[in-house]
Amino acid sequence: MKAIQVGLLGAGTVGSGVFNVLQRNQNEITRRAGRGIEIAMVADLDTDRARAVAGDEAQVVSDARAVIANPEIDIVIELIGGYGIARQLVMEAIAAGKHVVTANKALLAVHGTEIFAAAHAKGVMVAFEAAVAGGIPIIKALREGLTANRIQWIAGIINGTTNFILSEMRDKGLDFDVVLKEAQRLGYAEADPTFDIEGVDAAHKATIMSAIAFGIPVQFDKAHVEGITKLGAQDIRYAEQLGYRIKLLGITKRVDKGIELRVHPSLVPAKRLIANVEGAMNAVMVQADAVGTTLYYGKGAGSEPTASAVIADLVDITRLHTADAANRVPHLAFQPDQMSDLPVLPMSEVVTAYYLRLRVADQAGVLAKVTGLLAEAGVSIDAVLQREAGEGEKQTDLIILTHDTREGTMDEVLARVQALPTVLEPIVRIRKEELA
Ligand code: HSE
Numbered sequence: 001m002k003a004i005q006v007g008l009l010g011a012g013t014v015g016s017g018v019f020n021v022l023q024r025n026q027n028e029i030t031r032r033a034g035r036g037i038e039i040a041m042v043a044d045l046d047t048d049r050a051r052a053v054a055g056d057e058a059q060v061v062s063d064a065r066a067v068i069a070n071p072e073i074d075i076v077i078e079l080i081g082g083y084g085i086a087r088q089l090v091m092e093a094i095a096a097g098k099h100v101v102t103a104n105k106a107l108l109a110v111h112g113t114e115i116f117a118a119a120h121a122k123g124v125m126v127a128f129e130a131a132v133a134g135g136i137p138i139i140k141a142l143r144e145g146l147t148a149n150r151i152q153w154i155a156g157i158i159n160g161t162t163n164f165i166l167s168e169m170r171d172k173g174l175d176f177d178v179v180l181k182e183a184q185r186l187g188y189a190e191a192d193p194t195f196d197i198e199g200v201d202a203a204h205k206a207t208i209m210s211a212i213a214f215g216i217p218v219q220f221d222k223a224h225v226e227g228i229t230k231l232g233a234q235d236i237r238y239a240e241q242l243g244y245r246i247k248l249l250g251i252t253k254r255v256d257k258g259i260e261l262r263v264h265p266s267l268v269p270a271k272r273l274i275a276n277v278e279g280a281m282n283a284v285m286v287q288a289d290a291v292g293t294t295l296y297y298g299k300g301a302g303s304e305p306t307a308s309a310v311i312a313d314l315v316d317i318t319r320l321h322t323a324d325a326a327n328r329v330p331h332l333a334f335q336p337d338q339m340s341d342l343p344v345l346p347m348s349e350v351v352t353a354y355y356l357r358l359r360v361a362d363q364a365g366v367l368a369k370v371t372g373l374l375a376e377a378g379v380s381i382d383a384v385l386q387r388e389a390g391e392g393e394k395q396t397d398l399i400i401l402t403h404d405t406r407e408g409t410m411d412e413v414l415a416r417v418q419a420l421p422t423v424l425e426p427i428v429r430i431r432k433e434e435l436a
Pocket residue numbers: 158159160161162196201300301
């Protein structure tokens with residue numbers, strides 16, 4: 001049988017990985033897919049770059065629309081990124097009856113509803129394993145491997161750049177700004193790292209996982225997004241003394257009133273496997289009713305790890321494209337007419353434990369006053385640590401770990417604590433997840 005014909009849009013690092021892996025493992029991939037997979041066209045504005053990636057094996061064009069217009073092309077791989085031209089091209093490819101493989105988490109998290117509806121109407125597949133956690137097959141696991149389960153929560157380290165920075169901050173006792181500069185110098189962080197360090201990239205990925213886990217539409221606009229830019233080395237140190245590590249987690253959880261969807265730094269018990277995921281690695285923890293806890297670990301970015309996910313999607317499509325569209329795995333795991341309207345909850349309704357650090361005057365009654373206000377609001381304290389004040393020092397750090405508290409309650413009580421004249425600096429507050 002003739003090899004399935006693929007057009008690649010965007011000849012960057014991942015595109016070159018797709019070529020390399022397809023070529024190296026051609027024999028086994030064909031034996032798995034049932035027929036060959038051939039990249040017949042590559043489009044990139046930089047045609048020299050595209051030629052360097054494709055060699056003599058594919059036609060190189062500068063116009064992506066030439067790929068979409070080619071009736072021989074069965075599958076379009078979109079590796080351009082962003083919401084602009086990539087969105088138009090994906091919609092045009094779907095309208096032209098092409099299946100689409102994309103690594104574009106931003107596009108799916110923001111415009112997924114529109115894209116999946118168009119694909120469903122046209123009877124084509126949009127596959128996106130590479131969009132979440134790179135080479136880790138987490139989409140496959142959530143959508144198919146765990147399909148018997150009622151998923152309760154997902155917590156993931158799904159941004160390698162920030163995990164690298166946090167690991168360095170902990171190892172070397174350095175502050176965020178210093179480590180970011182070093183990460184940029186070494187090429188671990190982009191020149192413009194905003195999407196990574198502000199938590200946006202992780203929130204795109206958490207949004208996609210949330211939709212698949214709970215059968216809700218993709219709703220990036222409802223996600224709470226907080227990055228690591230305000231974290232200080234001293235909080236990482238205090239957390240460690242209390243038996244915790246600080247990780248940027250993407251969390252989505254089903255609770256009685258709806259769905260939590262949030263990205264923020266979290267204290268995680270140091271004894272959890274996920275707390276020991278270091279450097280640029282990714283890991284996703286899933287809690288589900290039948291299987292219990294499962295953990296998926298691996299490279300969340302990079303040329304061949306991401307190519308591994310892209311090619312897995314190519315193989316899936318090659319196997320399934322002749323199947324009746326109704327018998328394929330639904331894009332978001334649940335049948336399109338069976339989606340849930342459970343709301344994504346505002347942060348004020350989210351319940352978590354907290355780490356609080358207060359810079360206070362070191363004098364009688366301060367601790368009693370602070371804990372008194374917390375007690376009045378019904379906030380239960382789990383642990384307290386007070387740094388010994390140095391000789392002649394009149395201030396000290398007070399660290400408080402709380403039990404689970406509604407965020408709205410915590411906001412109100414912390415406003416009262418902050419107003420105490422003996423609380424000398426803005427209170428640092430970091431959420432804490434036991435992940436038990
Ligand atoms: N920039 C991402 C990361 C990889 O640092 O993990 C692509 O999503």
